[in-house]
Amino acid sequence: MSAERPLRHGRETDFHLIETMRREADGTVPRLELHLTRLSASATALGFACDIGKIATQLETIEAADHSLRVRLALWKDGSSDVEITPFVAVDTDTVWTLRLAAERLNSADPLLRHKTSHRAVYDSARAEFPRAEADEVLLLNQKGQLCEGTITTLFARVDDGPLVTPPLECGLLAGVLRAELIAQGLAREHVLTPEDAFSARELFVGNSLRGLVPARLDAKMRA
Known part of the structure; x- marks a missing residue:
């Protein structure tokens, strides 16, 4: 059965924006631009400070791995952001x-x-x-x-x-x-x-x- 683990952070009770992505073993992140575009739009709509260039750099510095990673980005209203990285477990192709x-x-x-x-x-x-x-x-x-x-x-x-x-x-x-x-x-x-x-x-x-x-x-x- 499926499960997505909630973000664990010292400020987890504080309201924040979230983007959850998959980083492939080759370092690429599918739909990265769409994730950043949505994050920026939500930040603007909800009055969050958001430096997309800084966030993109933060994502680029994720340590390389020989397997896919689940990357969860949290953005707080003051513009601070955290990244949580865990192994990504794919769904079996024959799963319904x-x-x-x-x-x-x-x-x-x-x-x-x-x-x-x-x-x-x-x-x-x-x-x-x-x-x-x-x-x-x-x-x-x-x-x-x-x-x-x-x-x-x-x-x-x-x-x-x-x-x-x-x-x-x-x-x-x-x-x-x-x-x-x-x-x-x-x-x-x-x-x-x-x-x-x-x-x-x-x-x-x-x-x-x-x-x-x-x-x-x-x-x-x-x-x-």
Whole structure:
């Protein structure tokens, strides 16, 4: 079952921005520019000091490794930043994640949902609704009953012969980096999704920039 370890830091109770990336053994970071662009945009929107050049240099100084690394960057309002590095464990290629629907709801009017921050109480609450043995990921709906996202992933569905579809930001969800890349490449488009859409989809995926797309299925026990 899947798990993403929370950031551990002496100031972890302080509100901060987060970017989670994968550093390959060759030193490259997939979608790095998109991560930095999102961080800068969130910093501007939320009034954080942010020196992107300094942060980019900080990331470049990560010690080389012969394996992929999980890199978690935290930015505080005063512009200070920390990087936490742990080994990256990839999902097996034949893995299909089991998804469950949370009773916890998101409020689509909450402006913080579009930013990746340490304000994660609603996601932690949703994740806690199911043991990891029963759910690899937990999906949240908004107050209108529309699908939004997982606790650590973006939701994608194939509903026809066209691109994947993913919920619009207006539904109340994170502006994911993988999501942005797939939309820019024409491989995904925005479309409101309901739980029934997810059940009837030809294919279902969850994903983020760290792990990429992971095939998934919504547990049939959740179907009315």
